[in-house]
Amino acid sequence: MSTATEHVGHDAEHAHGEHHHGAPAGIKRWLFTTNHKDIGTLYLWFAFIMFLVGGAMAMVIRAELFQPGLQIVEPNFFNQMTTVHGLIMVFGAVMPAFTGLANWLIPMMIGAPDMALPRMNNWSFWILPFAFLILLSSLFVEGGGPAFGWTFYAPLSTTYSGDSTALFVFSVHIMGISSIMGAINVIVTIFNMRAPGMTWMKMPLFVWTWLITAFLLIAVMPVLAGAVTMVLTDKFFGTHFFDAAGGGDPVMFQHIFWFFGHPEVYIMILPAFGIISQIIPTFARKRLFGYASMVYATASIALLSFIVWAHHMFTTGMPLAAEMFFMFATMLISVPTGVKVFNWVATMWRGSMTFEVPMLFALAFIVLFTIGGLSGLMLAITPVDFQYHDTYFVVAHFHYVLVTGAVFSIMAAVYYWLPKWTGRMFDITLAKWHFWCSLISVNVLFFPMHFVGLAGMPRRIPDYALQFADFNKWISIGGFAFGLSQLIFLALLIKACRHQGEKVSDQVWEGAEGLEWEIPSPAPYHTFDTPPVIK
Amino acid sequence: MTQPKTTNPNNRLVLKLVGIVLGMFGFGFALVPLYDVFCDITGINGKTENTAATYTAVDVDESRWVTIEFLTRTNSGMPWEFEAKTKRVRVNPGALNTVEFYVRNPARRDIVAQAIPSVSPGTAALYINKTECFCFNHQPLGAGEEALMPMRFYIDPQLPEDITFFTLQYTLYDVTEAAQKNAQSTVAKTTSYLTDKNG
Numbered sequence: 001m002s003t004a005t006e007h008v009g010h011d012a013e014h015a016h017g018e019h020h021h022g023a024p025a026g027i028k029r030w031l032f033t034t035n036h037k038d039i040g041t042l043y044l045w046f047a048f049i050m051f052l053v054g055g056a057m058a059m060v061i062r063a064e065l066f067q068p069g070l071q072i073v074e075p076n077f078f079n080q081m082t083t084v085h086g087l088i089m090v091f092g093a094v095m096p097a098f099t100g101l102a103n104w105l106i107p108m109m110i111g112a113p114d115m116a117l118p119r120m121n122n123w124s125f126w127i128l129p130f131a132f133l134i135l136l137s138s139l140f141v142e143g144g145g146p147a148f149g150w151t152f153y154a155p156l157s158t159t160y161s162g163d164s165t166a167l168f169v170f171s172v173h174i175m176g177i178s179s180i181m182g183a184i185n186v187i188v189t190i191f192n193m194r195a196p197g198m199t200w201m202k203m204p205l206f207v208w209t210w211l212i213t214a215f216l217l218i219a220v221m222p223v224l225a226g227a228v229t230m231v232l233t234d235k236f237f238g239t240h241f242f243d244a245a246g247g248g249d250p251v252m253f254q255h256i257f258w259f260f261g262h263p264e265v266y267i268m269i270l271p272a273f274g275i276i277s278q279i280i281p282t283f284a285r286k287r288l289f290g291y292a293s294m295v296y297a298t299a300s301i302a303l304l305s306f307i308v309w310a311h312h313m314f315t316t317g318m319p320l321a322a323e324m325f326f327m328f329a330t331m332l333i334s335v336p337t338g339v340k341v342f343n344w345v346a347t348m349w350r351g352s353m354t355f356e357v358p359m360l361f362a363l364a365f366i367v368l369f370t371i372g373g374l375s376g377l378m379l380a381i382t383p384v385d386f387q388y389h390d391t392y393f394v395v396a397h398f399h400y401v402l403v404t405g406a407v408f409s410i411m412a413a414v415y416y417w418l419p420k421w422t423g424r425m426f427d428i429t430l431a432k433w434h435f436w437c438s439l440i441s442v443n444v445l446f447f448p449m450h451f452v453g454l455a456g457m458p459r460r461i462p463d464y465a466l467q468f469a470d471f472n473k474w475i476s477i478g479g480f481a482f483g484l485s486q487l488i489f490l491a492l493l494i495k496a497c498r499h500q501g502e503k504v505s506d507q508v509w510e511g512a513e514g515l516e517w518e519i520p521s522p523a524p525y526h527t528f529d530t531p532p533v534i535k
Numbered sequence: 536m537t538q539p540k541t542t543n544p545n546n547r548l549v550l551k552l553v554g555i556v557l558g559m560f561g562f563g564f565a566l567v568p569l570y571d572v573f574c575d576i577t578g579i580n581g582k583t584e585n586t587a588a589t590y591t592a593v594d595v596d597e598s599r600w601v602t603i604e605f606l607t608r609t610n611s612g613m614p615w616e617f618e619a620k621t622k623r624v625r626v627n628p629g630a631l632n633t634v635e636f637y638v639r640n641p642a643r644r645d646i647v648a649q650a651i652p653s654v655s656p657g658t659a660a661l662y663i664n665k666t667e668c669f670c671f672n673h674q675p676l677g678a679g680e681e682a683l684m685p686m687r688f689y690i691d692p693q694l695p696e697d698i699t700f701f702t703l704q705y706t707l708y709d710v711t712e713a714a715q716k717n718a719q720s721t722v723a724k725t726t727s728y729l730t731d732k733n734g
Contacts, residue, residue, distance in 0.1 A: 116545050184552045188545050222556050226563025238716070241567060244651045245610070245708030249580060252570045256563060319579050319657060 023525050031126070034118035036103045037421075037523060042125050043100025044414070048493070050092030050132065051407075055483050057085040062479035064462050065472050078462035079147035080139060086150030090268065091175045092132050094402065097410045098271040099124075099182045102210050105417065106186060108516040108523060109204045111195025111532040116188040124181035131174035138167035149460060151261065154242035154253040158234040169232040176221045183217035186210055195515075197534030201292065204514055208295050209274030212302045216263045216270070219306075224260040227253070251316050258309035266305045268402060270298055272369075272409030273340055276362050278514070279416050280344050283359035284351030285511040290343040297336035304333045314385045323382045330380035334373065341370055356509065357431040361412035364439055365405060372400025375450065390460075393453025399446045411438075411489070419508045423522030424501035430492040437485035444478030581657035583703075587671060588664035595629035596692045603690075605634060606704040613709040614642045615676070620683070628662075628692040636669065636705070639681035647675045647714040650705045659701040662691040670705060673714050 023029050023038065033039060060081045064072045073081070103121065107114055115121050139145035143162035146152065157165060190211045194203070203211075230253075233239040240246025242253045273294075281288045288294065310318060310326040318326075344366055353359070375397040379385050388394060411434075419425050448471040453459075457468045464472065495501070507517045515534075519527050574580040603626065605619035620635040640646050650670040654660035665671075669684035676682060 117549065180556055184549060184556075187552060188548050191548055192544050218552055218556050219559055222558075222560035223563040223566075226560055226566075230564075230567075238713070244706070245649050245710050246713060247585075249570070249574075249582075251580060252567065255570060256566050259566065260563075317581075317655070317657070319577075322579065 032122065034114070034122050035525065036107050036115045036118070036121065037525065039115075039121050039125050040100045040102075040104030041421075043096045043103060043128075046125070046128060047093050047097035047100060047410075048490075050088050050096065052486065052490070053136070054085050054088035054093055055486060057081045057088070058479060059483050061085065062476040065464070066476040067473065068464055068466055068469050070463055073462070075462045076144055076147055079149075079460065080145045082460050083146045083149050083152075084135065084139065087135060087146075087172075088132065089402070090150065090264070091172070091179075092128075094268050094406045094410070095179055096128060098210075098213070098268075098406075099179070101206075101271065101275070101410070101413050101417075102182070102186050104421065105516060106189055106207055106210060107193070108519065108527055109207050109514060110190065110193065110198050111515050111528050111534065112189060112193035113526065113528050115185050116193050117185045120181050121185050124178045124185065127174050128178045131171045131178065134167050134174070135171040138164040138171075141167070151257060152228070152231060153257070154231060154234065154250045157231050158242055161235065165235055166232065169228045172228045173225055176225045179217050180221050183214035183221075186214040187218075190214075195528065195531040195534055201295070202534065204274075205277035205288065205291070205294055205298075206271070206274035209270045209277075209298050212298050213267050213270045216267050216302055216305070220260040220263040220267075223256065224264075227256045227260060230256070251313075254313050254316065255310070258312045259306075261312065262309040263302070263305040265401075266301055268406045269369075270302065272365070272406050273298060275409045275413045275416075276344060276365055277340075279358050279362040279412055280347050280366075282416075282509050282511040282513070283356060283362075284348045284353050286347055286351040288343065289346035289349075290339070293339055294343055297339040300336040301333060304329065304336070308333065311380055311385075314382050315389045327380055327382045331377060334377055337373055341366060341373075354510075356415075357426075357428065357435060358412045358416035358509075360432075360435045360439075361408050361415060364435075365408045365412060368400055368404035368408065368443075372397055372402075372405055375400065387456075388453065390458055391453040392449045392457045392459055395459050396446050396449035396453055399449070403446065404442055408438075414493075416509075417516070418496055419504040420516060420521050420523055422496050422499060422501075423503060423520075424496070424499055425504050426496045426501060427492050430488055430495070434485060434488040434492060437488065438482060441478050441481035441485055445475055445482050446478070448475050448478075577658070577661075579657045581652075581654040581660050583652045583654060583660050583663050583665060583670075585671065587668070588666055590631050590664070590666050590687075590689060594692065595627050597627050599628055599692075600625050601628060601690055601694065601698070602700045604700070604702045605636075606702055607636065607707075608704065609707045610709065613646075613648070613707050615640055615646065615648060615707055617705070617707050626690060628690040628694055631666070631687060631689045633685055633687045636684045636686065637681070638674070638676065638684060638707075640676035640678060643678050645675065645677045645711070646709055647673045647711045648707045649673055649710045650707050653704045653706070655702050655704070656698065659694065659698050662694040662698075663703070664689055664691060673710060675714075 023033075023035065030038065030042060033042075058081075060073060061078065064070070064078055103115060106112075135145070141162075141164045143164060145164050146157070146161065146168040148156035148161055152168070157168075190203070190207060230239070230241040234241050234243060234248075240248040242248045242250045244250060277288055277294055308326055308330045310322065311330045314323055314326070355363075375393065379388055379394065379397055415426065415431060452464075452468045452471045452475075455468065457464050504521050506519065506521050508521060509517075515528075515532055516523070518532070574582060602623060604623045605621065607617045607619050609615055609617050616637070616639040618637045620637055624632060624634060626632050638648070652660075652668075652670050654663065665686060665688045667685060667687040669686060674682075674684065
């Protein structure tokens with residue numbers, strides 16, 4: 001049943017490498033740790049808890065939308081749920097999960113003993129729980145939490161918002177500082193800590209995609225910080241950045257926000273591309289097809305992401321020339337993205353494929369992310385966007401790229417590297433249940449959203465016309481099923497952390513290649529104290 | 536930060552990266568004036584000039600007619616009645632025209648208003664030259680008062696040939712609070728912004 005290669009001898013080095021050796025015991029280990037593996041684990045657990053919290057909010061949304069009319073929650077609370085769900089999933093689940101994977105894997109992949117700035121690493125994680133404590137506590141203050149959508153468009157966030165906006169702004173500031181510190185750490189580590197012989201074009205693609213992501217982060221997170229600061233001063237200190245009466249311009253908010261927002265989209269998908277590019281070759285037992293083109297495609301996507309932001313704003317009344325520019329620039333991104341999908345398929349072509357759980361998630365990623373990419377192309381077409389704008393079609397699009405894209409890639413990554421982290425194979429039966437339940441329910445959840453969107457159902461509305469009732473019932477059932485499926489994942493992770501399951505070999509997966517598969521399983525607390533030899 | 540010597544290359548790189556971060560934070564704010572400059576040049580957000588133009592007897596292009604429609608609205612919470620006396624005019628580019636807007640303050644308090652123009656299609660905004668406009672200043676009205684506000688303008692003959700019709704919309708905002716604050720703070724500085732602007 002286990003598809004992992006046979007567990008090899010349990011030698012002295014192995015015993016020395018047990019997780020608990022060399023690490024202080026108790027809570028202080030986690031509070032004061034500067035170890036990249038510990039911090040990676042903290043990030044991943046934090047992301048998973050946030051995934052469940054944000055998911056619970058999605059359950060509230062789907063319960064309210066189960067049938068037309070207002071049944072369960074007030075519209076204002078519904079709006080808080082959509083807003084905080086979005087913020088938590090973007091900044092609390094997907095981004096920290098990728099940072100956690102970066103912490104765990106980048107040093108092991110490039111042969112470095114740790115991250116370059118371990119103390120800052122500790123800080124960048126530990127300020128994160130406080131950011132989300134502030135954000136979540138804002139739901140309990142008078143007037144409720146932020147209810148203006150995760151995009152906090154002015155004047156919704158300035159003129160029409162509650163006092164809790166200040167809490168929202170500060171929490172976004174802290175999240176931003178955390179991800180900027182994380183990104184700086186990744187860049188410095190990759191630039192300065194590669195083992196001798198680990199040249200740029202020998203780096204694993206996960207490292208490459210994260211390097212490019214880190215540059216995107218330090219380029220746009222400060223712009224987000226500026227945007228929330230302007231909202232704060234507009235709301236509380238009488239400035240007029242976005243107030244037309246005072247000479248400002250509310251449309252400018254959208255320009256500034258999406259100048260951050262579109263690169264942010266790629267921040268959440270480029271590391272996913274890296275993960276898939278690690279997993280597919282392992283289980284196809286072939287080298288990755290077109291390594292160099294993958295690197296250049298990633299860089300092209302990152303650069304193009306800076307000149308497409310206004311495709312979120314086609315309906316604001318831009319001149320035709322600007323709409324054409326942003327339409328074609330957006331469509332241009334599908335070229336490097338197409339290169340990637342082609343390369344993954346070409347890697348599998350005539351490979352000796354096996355379908356272990358990480359591979360299942362990776363394959364689902366390729367198919368479903370491509371569906372999300374294609375609906376993105378539809379949205380990029382200016383004239384049709386006038387119909388699709390702010391409908392459930394948009395919701396379907398970005399959930400395909402973010403849930404079956406980013407989140408599936410994170411799950412694939414966890415299944416792929418978990419045996420390396422714990423030294424034992426996870427419960428494969430549970431994992432397969434998790435995969436198939438998630439795969440089916442996620443499509444029941446998000447696919448009908450295309451239909452109701454095309455038929456005109458607006459997003460962020462707690463009620464809807466009767467004509468959408470049947471589809472919404474199915475969507476909600478899919479949503480509840482997808483939410484419950486994640487509890488299987490929780491059970492599996494708890495089992496894995498209790499070191500249950502069969503011991504695995506150093507290589508874990510038969511076709512796995514790379515430095516992290518040459519160190520013992522579980523990965524010792526300290527790795528590569530002496531740099532490895534790179535072939 | 537007492538780091539061993541070996542991290543020096545790290546520190547240098549960190550400094551550069553922090554520089555990028557600070558630069559991008561500044562860039563976020565620089566986008567505000569950049570946006571205004573960009574819109575000024577291209578006219579894409581439909582805002583007209585905020586200062587009076589001087590009318591120099593330009594050649595009036597009598598062979599060409601442009602239709603302008605005037606729309607009025609008030610921002611939510613702004614109680615004024617606001618109406619264009621002339622809803623639509625046909626003008627020759629280059630000719631000086633005057634239109635009037637009627638306002639009444641039906642509220643029981645004094646209100647200061649600010650009118651914000653918006654032209655559609657936006658590019659036409661570049662070719663409207665106003666020699667006089669109520670939108671240049673704050674407009675105060677006492678409780679129950681009414682007024683006629685003039686706007687004198689001419690269309691630049693350079694207006695692209697394909698534009699034969701455009702709309703000019705004014706939105707009235709209640710800026711009483713801001714005007715009072717401004718007056719107080721400027722009184723403290725002994726120069727009154729309001730009188731300066733209105734005077």
